[in-house]
Amino acid sequence: MIKREAYMSRIRPFIGNDLVKVLTGIRRCGKSVMLELIQEEIMASGVDPSQFISINFENMSNASLCTAQALHDEIICRAAQISGKVYLFFDEIQEVQDWETCINSFRVELDCDIYITGSNAKLLSGELATYLAGRYVEFVIYPFSFDEFIQLYRTIFPEADVRTCFNRYLTAGGMPYLANLRYEETACRQYLQDLFNSVELKDIVQRNKVRDVDMLERIIAYVTANIGTTFSSTAISKYLKSEGRSVSPETVLGYLKACTDAFLFYQVKRQDLRGKKILTVNEKYYVADHGVREAVFGGNQRDINLVLENIVYLELLRRGYVVTVGKIGDKEIDFICESQGNRLYIQVAYLLASEETIQREFGVYERVRDNYPKYVLTLDEFDMSRDGIKHRNIRDFLLEKEWR
Numbered sequence: 001m002i003k004r005e006a007y008m009s010r011i012r013p014f015i016g017n018d019l020v021k022v023l024t025g026i027r028r029c030g031k032s033v034m035l036e037l038i039q040e041e042i043m044a045s046g047v048d049p050s051q052f053i054s055i056n057f058e059n060m061s062n063a064s065l066c067t068a069q070a071l072h073d074e075i076i077c078r079a080a081q082i083s084g085k086v087y088l089f090f091d092e093i094q095e096v097q098d099w100e101t102c103i104n105s106f107r108v109e110l111d112c113d114i115y116i117t118g119s120n121a122k123l124l125s126g127e128l129a130t131y132l133a134g135r136y137v138e139f140v141i142y143p144f145s146f147d148e149f150i151q152l153y154r155t156i157f158p159e160a161d162v163r164t165c166f167n168r169y170l171t172a173g174g175m176p177y178l179a180n181l182r183y184e185e186t187a188c189r190q191y192l193q194d195l196f197n198s199v200e201l202k203d204i205v206q207r208n209k210v211r212d213v214d215m216l217e218r219i220i221a222y223v224t225a226n227i228g229t230t231f232s233s234t235a236i237s238k239y240l241k242s243e244g245r246s247v248s249p250e251t252v253l254g255y256l257k258a259c260t261d262a263f264l265f266y267q268v269k270r271q272d273l274r275g276k277k278i279l280t281v282n283e284k285y286y287v288a289d290h291g292v293r294e295a296v297f298g299g300n301q302r303d304i305n306l307v308l309e310n311i312v313y314l315e316l317l318r319r320g321y322v323v324t325v326g327k328i329g330d331k332e333i334d335f336i337c338e339s340q341g342n343r344l345y346i347q348v349a350y351l352l353a354s355e356e357t358i359q360r361e362f363g364v365y366e367r368v369r370d371n372y373p374k375y376v377l378t379l380d381e382f383d384m385s386r387d388g389i390k391h392r393n394i395r396d397f398l399l400e401k402e403w404r
Contacts, residue, residue: 006145015045029288033176034141038089051082104135142318192296199264203262221297233250265286265288267283278324279327328367343370351379
């Protein structure tokens with residue numbers, strides 16, 4: 001089991017206090033394992049595991065606990081038999097109707113430390129904001145980074161070099177369970193297809209009561225094919241009309257919101273660097289795991305430019321950056337990354353194979369007058385840094401502990 005220290009280092013300061021720890025992310029990205037890692041950490045501090053109450057609400061044997069009242073009564077009964085602080089672990093809490101009310105009640109009634117996971121971004125909107133305002137802290141869990149992937153891949157293929165690992169990562173993606181399949185191609189594809197179907201059915205169709213599943217699937221296919229490309233809901237609407245399906249831009253936006261709520265896609269806004277304002281049209285979308293894209297739709301090698309962008313974008317999120325796309329005049333910077341007052345600019349390309357490509361990727365920074373670090377990331381093996389702009393190999397960049 002990989003320790004996932006990047007997450008544990010953020011969670012550790014909150015262990016033992018009365019804030020509810022909320023772990024969110026796409027289905028099967030490793031949230032349940034994070035709960036196990038947290039339990040290990042707590043036991044290492046001397047806490048007896050008999051003080052733990054752990055429930056997975058996707059387990060049918062817990063179906064009777066999927067209402068707030070039933071869960072409340074069960075936990076209060078079990079907690080009465082525990083001496084000392086009670087540690088509560090609830091996996092896929094969104095399956096419990098009105099769960100917010102009983103979580104808040106536990107905080108009031110018990111001396112407890114609460115950890116919950118969920119596969120929907122709506123977990124932290126609406127009701128929860130009312131019941132637990134200021135009383136929770138959220139951690140978004142993502143599929144494996146390239147660094148985590150290498151650690152696991154080398155337990156199976158110890159001789160694999162970094163380049164071999166990255167080539168496999170390009171098509172397999174970062175879903176943790178793939179290691180159990182020894183990264184065997186056919187089995188991995190089947191698993192990722194089933195995962196996609198599960199997210200689509202349980203987290204999008206059922207949760208949002210989607211009636212026109214064919215329309216949803218067409219929109220998902222369009223966005224997946226065009227990751228990292230700016231487009232609007234109107235553009236999707238026009239495309240679908242050309243395919244013989246009429247749908248309004250508002251309906252398209254509704255479907256896209258359902259997909260981002262399920263963590264299937266991440267939306268990235270555009271920022272006008274001159275006017276310093278967020279633009280409200282033509283966003284970009286990236287997929288939660290590029291391995292799912294390969295398994296369901298194929299083409300990761302063909303669309304390697306877009307997939308590399310996707311990989312870098314998710315790494316930026318893992319490291320806590322707020323990311324926008326930069327617009328400066330008629331040019332576009334792939335990523336403006338901000339964290340705690342610091343800023344990075346990043347351009348991503350496959351290879352700097354021609355003078356035209358070099359000029360395009362480096363030239364976009366000519367109008368950016370500040371002194372924040374500016375990067376061009378590619379798969380080239382040689383350093384082509386120029387004019388203070390840093391050129392890095394993408395593999396090396398992903399494995400660096402800190403970016404300077």
